[in-house]
Amino acid sequence: MALALPEVVEELLSEMAAAVRDGARIPDEHLSSLKFVFGSSAIQALDLVDRDSVTLISSPSGRRVYQVLGSSGKTYTCLASCHYCSCPAFAFSVLRKSDSLLCKHLLAIYLSQVMRNCQQLSVSDKQLTDLLLMEKTQEA
Incomplete structure (x- = not known):
């Protein structure tokens, strides 16, 4: 079962x-609200979406992971279903200090879904397992 973000x-x-479904651009007040809730991460996440940095990788068994090419050039693996990212900011700001809801990579995933700007890649179950x-191994 997927974890829910705060209702707001x-x-x-x-x-x-x-707004995107209706063909309109995202209203400025929504962007302001996004910045209010997520601070500078909102702008960084929007930049990642603009640069097509988010890829959904899916396998025939229904497994889904995201990879986000970060601004540093490193690729981070994210699990949106449980709000997890492999980046150091997630470990520090979200898990350890609890001063952020999401890192910019996870926020970029949600925004790419909203803006319908997410790259998609289908791989075999073995390829997805090997990727994970x-x-x-790289984290160790």
Whole structure:
């Protein structure tokens, strides 16, 4: 079962998605609200989306992971279903200090979904497993 974001964030993302569905641009007040909730991470996440840095990788078994090419050039693996990112900012600001809801990479995933600007890649189950194992090996 997927974890839910705080209701105010869910509502904001939903309203932004409705604007995009209707062919309108995202209203400035929504962007201001995004910046209020997420601070500078909002602008950084929007930049990642603008640069097409978010890729959804899916396999025939239904597994889904995201990879986000960070501004530093490093690729981070994210699991949106449980709000996890492999970046150091997630470990420090979200998990350790609890002063952020999400890192910029996770926020970029949600924004790329809202803006319908997410790259998609289908791989075999073995390729996805190998990708995740390679990520784990690189972290060690």
